[in-house]
Amino acid sequence: DGGITQSPKYLFRKEGQNVTLSCEQNLNHDAMYWYRQDPGQGLRLIYYSQIVNDFQKGDIAEGYSVSREKKESFPLTVTSAQKNPTAFYLCASSIGLLAGGPGHEQYFGPGTRLTVT
Amino acid sequence: SQKIEQNSEALNIQEGKTATLTCNYTNYSPAYLQWYRQDPGRGPVFLLLIRENEKEKRKERLKVTFDTTLKQSLFHITASQPADSATYLCALGGYSTLTFGKGTMLLVSP
Numbered sequence: 492d493g494g495i496t497q498s499p500k501y502l503f504r505k506e507g508q509n510v511t512l513s514c515e516q517n518l519n520h521d522a523m524y525w526y527r528q529d530p531g532q533g534l535r536l537i538y539y540s541q542i543v544n545d546f547q548k549g550d551i552a553e554g555y556s557v558s559r560e561k562k563e564s565f566p567l568t569v570t571s572a573q574k575n576p577t578a579f580y581l582c583a584s585s586i587g588l589l590a591g592g593p594g595h596e597q598y599f600g601p602g603t604r605l606t607v608t
Numbered sequence: 609s610q611k612i613e614q615n616s617e618a619l620n621i622q623e624g625k626t627a628t629l630t631c632n633y634t635n636y637s638p639a640y641l642q643w644y645r646q647d648p649g650r651g652p653v654f655l656l657l658i659r660e661n662e663k664e665k666r667k668e669r670l671k672v673t674f675d676t677t678l679k680q681s682l683f684h685i686t687a688s689q690p691a692d693s694a695t696y697l698c699a700l701g702g703y704s705t706l707t708f709g710k711g712t713m714l715l716v717s718p
Contacts, residue, residue: 495651522704524705526708531616531710532710533612533697533708533709533710533711534652534697534708535708536705536706536707539704539705541704549705579649581651581652583651588703588704593639593640593701593702593703593704594639594640594657594659594701595657596642596654596657597652597654597706598654599651599652599653600651601650601651602649602650602651604649
């Protein structure tokens with residue numbers, strides 16, 4: 492089955508700890524994205540990557556870090572510097588600019604619900 | 609700054625009727641617009657894409673229009689079913705990223 496997997500589905504952490512959320516895709520997509528969704532809010536872009544070993548900040552990158560060492564994987568680290576880390580985190584992928592130009596749909600994973608207390 | 613507006617109140621309709629959802633935007637000139645469906649606790653699922661030079665797109669019971677003069681997109685579901693109940697998100701397309709609205713919840717009652 493082709494798709495995007497995120498793990499774990501639920502994650503609990505103590506304040507002050509860094510935590511890494513996993514995102515893996517086997518769709519052979521170049522582009523990958525991380526979003527955050529809060530109750531009653533739209534998706535807000537954290538980071539995105541159009542190609543391996545390259546990534547750009549989205550609208551709310553402060554307190555987060557990413558890496559893109561493999562095409563299939565785009566892990567997100569929520570650092571202790573993120574003031575309000577409790578949220579629903581969504582990873583997505585798409586064909587990307589290099590393969591298909593702009594304007595392609597994004598495929599989303601099932602999400603990780605992070606709770607920090 | 610860019611602003612996307614979708615009805616924050618839930619839309620309640622009866623089964624068999626046509627649901628019409630609205631997406632308005634300001635301070636933006638998107639090259640394309642997308643609509644997604646999101647069920648509670650799950651990731652969004654892509655439904656339709658319409659480009660700036662297209663007026664209308666259809667897919668089965670779904671229809672989307674795009675008016676770049678009014679800065680508005682309308683999303684229609686004809687012959688709605690209870691299974692269509694979900695939150696629908698519009699997303700404006702830039703060169704490499706999407707900007708999402710907050711979504712409108714649709715509730716279809718039998």
